[in-house]
Amino acid sequence: xxxxxxxxxxxxxxxxAAPWQPVNATIGYWKSVSRLWEISxxxxxxxxxxxxxxRIRFDGLVRFARSRSPVYRDAYRGLPERPLAxxxxxxVTKPALMAHFDDWVTDPQVTLAGVTAFMADRQxxxxxxxxxxxxxxxxxxxxxxxxxxxxxxxxxTFDALMVAxxxxxxxxxxxxxxxxxxxxxxxxxAATGEHFASIASWERVCQSSPWISARGFSIMEPxxxxxxxxxxxxxxxLASYPTMLSLLADEKRAGRLRIEPLRLWSGGERLxxxxxxxxxxxxxxxxxxxxxxxxxxxxxxxxxxGWLHVNADWVLLEPxxxxxxxxxxxxxxxxxxxxxxxxxxxxxxxYDLGDSITVKPGPCACGSPLPAIQVxxxxxxxxxxxxxxxxxxxxLPLALTTIVEEAAHVHRFQIVQTAADRLxxxxxxxxxxxxVWHAAARALRDYLTRQSLANVHVELDxxxxxxDRASGKLKEVIAMERSVGQG
Ligand SMILES: [Zn+2]
Numbered sequence: 001x002x003x004x005x006x007x008x009x010x011x012x013x014x015x016x017a018a019p020w021q022p023v024n025a026t027i028g029y030w031k032s033v034s035r036l037w038e039i040s041x042x043x044x045x046x047x048x049x050x051x052x053x054x055r056i057r058f059d060g061l062v063r064f065a066r067s068r069s070p071v072y073r074d075a076y077r078g079l080p081e082r083p084l085a086x087x088x089x090x091x092v093t094k095p096a097l098m099a100h101f102d103d104w105v106t107d108p109q110v111t112l113a114g115v116t117a118f119m120a121d122r123q124x125x126x127x128x129x130x131x132x133x134x135x136x137x138x139x140x141x142x143x144x145x146x147x148x149x150x151x152x153x154x155x156x157t158f159d160a161l162m163v164a165x166x167x168x169x170x171x172x173x174x175x176x177x178x179x180x181x182x183x184x185x186x187x188x189x190a191a192t193g194e195h196f197a198s199i200a201s202w203e204r205v206c207q208s209s210p211w212i213s214a215r216g217f218s219i220m221e222p223x224x225x226x227x228x229x230x231x232x233x234x235x236x237x238l239a240s241y242p243t244m245l246s247l248l249a250d251e252k253r254a255g256r257l258r259i260e261p262l263r264l265w266s267g268g269e270r271l272x273x274x275x276x277x278x279x280x281x282x283x284x285x286x287x288x289x290x291x292x293x294x295x296x297x298x299x300x301x302x303x304x305x306g307w308l309h310v311n312a313d314w315v316l317l318e319p320x321x322x323x324x325x326x327x328x329x330x331x332x333x334x335x336x337x338x339x340x341x342x343x344x345x346x347x348x349x350x351y352d353l354g355d356s357i358t359v360k361p362g363p364c365a366c367g368s369p370l371p372a373i374q375v376x377x378x379x380x381x382x383x384x385x386x387x388x389x390x391x392x393x394x395x396l397p398l399a400l401t402t403i404v405e406e407a408a409h410v411h412r413f414q415i416v417q418t419a420a421d422r423l424x425x426x427x428x429x430x431x432x433x434x435x436v437w438h439a440a441a442r443a444l445r446d447y448l449t450r451q452s453l454a455n456v457h458v459e460l461d462x463x464x465x466x467x468d469r470a471s472g473k474l475k476e477v478i479a480m481e482r483s484v485g486q487g
Contacts, residue, residue, distance in 0.1 A: 031152065035160035042313045043164075046369045053313040057341040059083040065347040068106035071097065072347060086316060086350060091324055091337060093352045094146050105149060105346045115147055133345060138294035145411055148294045154343035158297045161311050165288065165301045186214040187235035189226070189244055190268075191402050219244055219399045222451045227257045238283075239265040243382055243396055246275050249282035261285055267292055269398070270375050273306050291375055295348050296340040300373060305365040307372035314342045317373070318350070319357050329361040332376060354473075381479035385448075386420040388455045395451065397477035400444070407443030408436045414465040415444075416478045421453075426461040 042053045062084060065072035075090050097104050101112035109130055118129045119137065129135050134155060136148045150158075215233060217226055219241070227248075230238075238261045240248070245266055251257035261283055266276070267290040280287050289302030299315050300308035310317055319333030320326055327333035336357050340348040360372035380397030387393050400415050404425075414426035425440060427433050437460050448456045467474045 031156035032160045032163070035156050036163055039160055039164045039313065043369060050313050050369060054316060054341065057314070058086065058316060058339065061339070061341055061344065061347060061349065062089070064106065064344055065349060068344075069347055070103035071100050072104075072349065086318060086337075086339065087326075089350050091350050091352055092348075097351075098146055101147070107345050110149055110345065112147070115149065119147075136294040146294060149346045150297075150343055151345040154297075154340070154345075157314055157342035161298045161301075161314065162290075165290075184213060184237075185233060185235045186237040186239070187217060187230060187233060188214060189217045189219060189238070189240035189248075191219050191398055219396050220402075220447070220450075223247060223251065223394065224256075227251050231258050234259055236260075236262045237265070238263075239267070241268045241396075241398060242266045242271040242275055242279075242289075243269060243380075243398065245279045245287070247382065247394055247396065249279045252282045263288065265290065270379065271302070272379075276302075276306075293338070293353060295351060295353065296338055296343075299338070300370075300375075303364060303366040303368055303372070305372075307360055307364050307366070308375060309364070309366075309368045309370035309372055312370050315340060317357065317371075319359055319373075327359075329359040332356050332358045380475055380477040381417075383415075383417050383423075383477065383479050385417070385423075385453050385456050387452050392420075393451055393453055395453075399447070401476045403443045403447050404440045408440040410436050410440065412465055412474065413440070414461075414474065414476055414478065416461065417480045419480070421455055422457045422459070424459050424461040426463060426465045428464045 042049050045052075062072075062076075066076050067073070071092075075092070079088065101115075102110075105111075107130075110133065115129060115135055119135060129149070132152060134150045136150065138146050138148065215235075217229060219226075221229070230248075238245075238248070238259070245264060248257055252259070262285055264279060264283060264285060264287040266279075266287060270291075271287075271289045276287055276289060287302075289308065290298060291300040291302075291308050292298050296315055298311055299317065300310045302308050316337075316339035318326065318337040318339075320335060320337055322334045324337070333356050336353050336355050337350045338348060338353045339350055356376040358374045358376070360374070364372040380401070382397060383395045383400070384392045385395065404413055404415070405411060410427065412428055416424045416426060418424045423444070425437065425444070427436055427440075430436075441458050441460070444458050445454075448454060448458070465474055
């Protein structure tokens with residue numbers, strides 16, 4: 001496993017074979033290998049060793065942020081210089097950090113203007129910012145756009161965490177041997193990669209393993225076309241969002257998708273346990289579930305007992321209530337505070353991530369020493385719309401939201417299905433509402449036409465977006481209450 005240095009996150013869509021670059025791979029490779037040793041060593045020491053590693057890394061990160069990040073220096077001003085417990089430190093939020101981006105990062109060469117210009121130039125796809133950083137952009141569950149910079153150490157750590165997870169699986173399956181004998185094709189079905197940081201790690205893992213070839217497929221493609229392409233490609237490994245895997249599982253059950261993968265991988269969205277079981281049943285192979293975010297690519301991995309295990313040696317998660325008081329195990333939190341112990345260029349310390357998690361009281365049946373959680377993330381609906389020939393075509397919520405975000409540069413909106421062939425767009429009032437509506441509607445109609453749904457009406461709702469009363473979160477894509485049929 002090695003890291004390569006020419007791929008950025010937003011590359012998942014490009015088809016390619018994996019070139020093996022021994023010279024370029026060397027430094028990243030050894031970084032990852034040593035990280036992997038460190039992870040194995042720490043975890044073999046059990047809960048206490050993991051807690052000790054977390055403590056040491058937390059102190060180191062806080063010291064570093066205090067000395068190198070003006071934002072944290074100001075936030076921690078007046079606090080004692082001794083090692084501090086997490087709950088002694090103030091909480092940070094994405095809007096506040098993004099507003100002071102240049103003072104948040106610890107490398108003065110990294111600037112918001114520089115990063116924005118870098119991302120705007122499509123020529124830079126696949127390259128690293130300043131030759132050393134990978135950039136991820138995300139809107140996340142709060143709707144505010146964020147830009148996240150990852151350094152070499154963070155990437156090596158995330159890659160090693162994934163390999164550590166795969167090694168556990170390898171003991172239980174014939175996965176690597178079958179990969180070799182069946183051509184080792186991996187299919188990654190994703191949005192533009194910047195929405196889905198984890199896909200980038202798969203790309204790196206695949207690229208550095210010369211016996212695996214990886215190919216990206218876009219979620220924007222009509223489902224029928226995607227199915228045909230996957231049938232041609234015959235992947236032994238398939239990675240995507242849980243909603244997309246559910247759609248593909250239905251295609252597999254219907255006999256249209258004719259692939260026999262050995263391993264499935266889901267990330268980027270919350271995977272409901274029932275959905276996970278249904279996907280595994282349809283494909284007849286195990287599904288690995290990863291919980292991650294742009295702020296911290298690999299927060300936890302799923303286990304056979306149905307829980308997610310936090311990579312607690314590299315991540316600190318604090319479940320809290322509305323007033324940021326700790327939520328006890330067994331209770332769903334209002335939000336969770338994230339500390340990413342692997343990345344120093346843009347410190348994430350007690351950051352309000354917005355997800356609701358429940359910590360499992362007591363040990364997990366699978367025997368993992370890592371803390372077990374469940375995540376209640378944002379859940380958007382898959383839409384099922386009627387085509388002119390009466391067929392129902394299903395659309396992925398992430399595809400719809402990506403189209404609106406990219407065309408209209410808007411981050412707070414709602415797409416509501418109001419009839420079998422009717423969508424309504426809810427936008428906030430404001431001076432540019434007309435322009436936003438115009439751009440979003442045109443992009444949505446283009447997309448619907450490509451999906452053989454040119455007959456679907458798109459209209460502007462009189463009201464603005466309405467947040468969920470219980471959670472306060474905004475569901476961006478809402479299906480009709482009654483099921484309108486299956487594709
Ligand atoms: Zn477990």
